[in-house]
Amino acid sequence: MIDAKSLLDRFLGSSQGATPSPWGNPNQTQPPAVSQQGAGGLADMARQALQRAGGGGLGGSGMGGFAGGAAAGGILGLLLGGKGMRRGGGLISHGGAAVLGALAHRAWQNWQAGQAAATAPVATPQDAAAVDPRFLPGATPAAGGEPFELALIRAMIGAARADGHIDAEERARIFAQVEKAGMDAEAKAFVFDALDSPIGVSEVAAAAQTQEQASELYLVSRLAVDPDHPAERAYLQALAHRLKLPEGLVAHLDRQIDAAPAA
Numbered sequence: 001m002i003d004a005k006s007l008l009d010r011f012l013g014s015s016q017g018a019t020p021s022p023w024g025n026p027n028q029t030q031p032p033a034v035s036q037q038g039a040g041g042l043a044d045m046a047r048q049a050l051q052r053a054g055g056g057g058l059g060g061s062g063m064g065g066f067a068g069g070a071a072a073g074g075i076l077g078l079l080l081g082g083k084g085m086r087r088g089g090g091l092i093s094h095g096g097a098a099v100l101g102a103l104a105h106r107a108w109q110n111w112q113a114g115q116a117a118a119t120a121p122v123a124t125p126q127d128a129a130a131v132d133p134r135f136l137p138g139a140t141p142a143a144g145g146e147p148f149e150l151a152l153i154r155a156m157i158g159a160a161r162a163d164g165h166i167d168a169e170e171r172a173r174i175f176a177q178v179e180k181a182g183m184d185a186e187a188k189a190f191v192f193d194a195l196d197s198p199i200g201v202s203e204v205a206a207a208a209q210t211q212e213q214a215s216e217l218y219l220v221s222r223l224a225v226d227p228d229h230p231a232e233r234a235y236l237q238a239l240a241h242r243l244k245l246p247e248g249l250v251a252h253l254d255r256q257i258d259a260a261p262a263a
Contacts, residue, residue, distance in 0.1 A: 013074030158199030
């Protein structure tokens, strides 16, 4: 049986060997400088691949403004190739599913309170330490009964392919890195099948049973696209519609990514 939580962490780049961050250790008051070395696992692989692809390294402009050493986004970083991680990806890489849940929960709270999205508060490390259980990816299975973490992975892959940029060479590089990552055969088969299968907005949206799940599917998709790119912006808009997310909530979800602090 696939360890869905571990696989999701690999996609997000959550790295057990990295220097502690307040997003993984909310009692820590000042975010440390994270070493460029020693993050371990797919985070290092992704970093190396991004550097080879011209992603500019972790402090480069291709990393959405994140200075320092936030992990390069795990397998998601590989999916994005030379395009670089989106703003918010470095933050999530430090806390994985808990940070994803905190962003979704904070967006929902701000929307419910009627706050203006442009100036609404952004999630903090303390939010990640006290996420409403409804917003944790493993809290409820996907609509089809599989672990919801697997639905989030499919959403990332589908969004990353929205502009059709994942060619045979890039797919082969991802396959090679996954082979080195120590996954079991079932987990590797899931990743390979997802990369080779068409994943549209209807399939992604069908996995959501709740508005909390819909919010998280949108958030991980938002990490994998460039909203300034017409095709990718259209994909996001179609996904939000299929997920039945209110326009105001979508604006708050976008705010949590766009205004995410450096991890």
